[in-house]
Amino acid sequence: MTFVDTEDWTLQAKCRGMQDKLFPHGADQKRARAVCMACAVRSQCLAEALDNRIEWGVWGGMTERERRQLLRQRTDISSWQSVLCGKPKGK
Template sequence: MIPSSSGRPGRDAPGWRERAACEGEDLDTFFPVGSALWQAQRATSICAGCPVTEECLSYALSTGQDHGIWGGLTSEERRDLRRQWKRGA
């Protein structure tokens, strides 16, 4: 599911995608459209058992991924996290 990192050298730890729990899953599950809550819930449940959640979230935050579920967090949750960091929380 995770898009290739080609074209983004040096921005994420090598090899983490090969261990992703979402490998082979439908891309739409991780990029729910509108209010497809069930898709987001399915995605986050897969992320909950993923061994590379930290690497995935780090990649998403460092590359400004604004859409989809990354590292078990929705785009709104990642925005909240960035706001908390900016406030120094």
């Protein structure tokens, strides 16, 4: 993924400007996830977190724990961007 591609989807994110609120603890994670549910770039966001093994925060509607579990279950996937967004990583 190029810088321009990353910049494009992040500008469309529903959570834009809310970074601190996307790193909640406990019950507050549910509120953060709710922001993601209606976001137009949810798949790109989740792919970014999974491909780059981002360990903190809510990304694409998934918590750190949920992403770690998914990565453990699906070790066969080398590009989440390809799976979730339909385009090869780096394109």
